[in-house]
Amino acid sequence: MARSNIGGFFAFCAKAVCACLLGAVLVVGGTNAYVVTSATPSITSAEQARLRGTCDAVVVLGASVFTDGTPSDILRDRLETAAGLYASGIAPTIIVSGDGSTVYNNEPETMKNYLVNLGVPESAIVRDDAGLSTYESMYRARYVYGVQSVAVVTQNYHLPRAIASARLLGCDVVGVPADRGSYENQMSYEIREIPARTKDLVQAALHMDPSRL
Template sequence: MSVAGSPGAARASRWPRRLRRAAVLGSAALLLASLPWLWTTIAARGHVYDEADAPAVDVVIVLGTAVAPDRRRPGDRLAGRLETAAELVTSGRARVVLVSGDGGGTSGDEPAVMTSYLTELGVDPRRVVADPFGLDTYDSCARAREVYGVERALIVTQSYHLSRAVTLCRHLGLDADGVTARCTGCGPALLVEKSVRDYFASGKAAWDAVRRRPPAVHSPVNPAVQDALKG
């Protein structure tokens, strides 16, 4: 039994202080780690729309992701993005679709599959421009602005990814609004997994934005989007 003034009592009295200090340090560390996610979330406010409420623009950008195992069809998430973009074109709220993805992706040629599926959905192939070097969200945004000369666009991707995509594009000088893509076949577990992944991806996004890194692949100016708008 410890008595007042004994070494045991002194050690016991220090534990609450240590716990409080640990709690404060842990909270500070969590806040610091969350700053990039907070940045992408707050900066995108007022620039994210449901499909039915999306404003009219000339260009809609569809961000690539994995294709189906047969390498010829889009996976569920990619199909949802393309179906949303096709509806924006059909309803007259967009004129040209820029599909931006990895032409040499591990699951297949994302832009080629995206272009093919949009054609199946009734989008005129002359209104589709493919960027095979949209290797990640940052590159897709930077190349849309620097290579294809897009100044105003709608960005289509799923809800868990949308704020980061909109914030990056706007940071890179593209007047972008986001449209939440459909996601038929995307269960709750998948959406939670992708949301957690995107939370951590926001750190890389912030670092890329701060250092204004150039896209991984340098390309000359490409007039394909402007040509498609004239057609």
């Protein structure tokens, strides 16, 4: 009898675990489908973005920088795309948002310097040193810097998450892809987006303040 009870308990636990795993897969799959399908119509080329009219700011999402103070390939492409948008007159301001918590590998500082070298006036660049994640960057653009309309610049794989977050936070948003070639570790970036889309969607839907997380 005791063995029967133990066997039944383990069978129940196995079913419960399977149910939880199935639920997690459905939640992650459903939120990813929503983020991608809802955001895709707002992804546009730089030329088409200009035709849509002006916005309050261009937001460039941070990425890794090298120890010599130069941007990685993925970040360089974002910055060059943003500089082109600024030159076209799409927005009066570029917000460079990333991790500015350290002296070395300071993303916003590197981003600002690179943009200045591309001819963007320093006065037109806003450094957001607390954009430690995509959601934090979009939240701070909306509620710290008061942006209501925005052109977000990052790579195609990353845009749906940023667009969905910005829209749920109340921004009129377009996304401009910065893909100018292939990147190392592209597959890992794609995989990382799967849980990140779910996380950011929940945070944006609840308007969570990142400083309190």
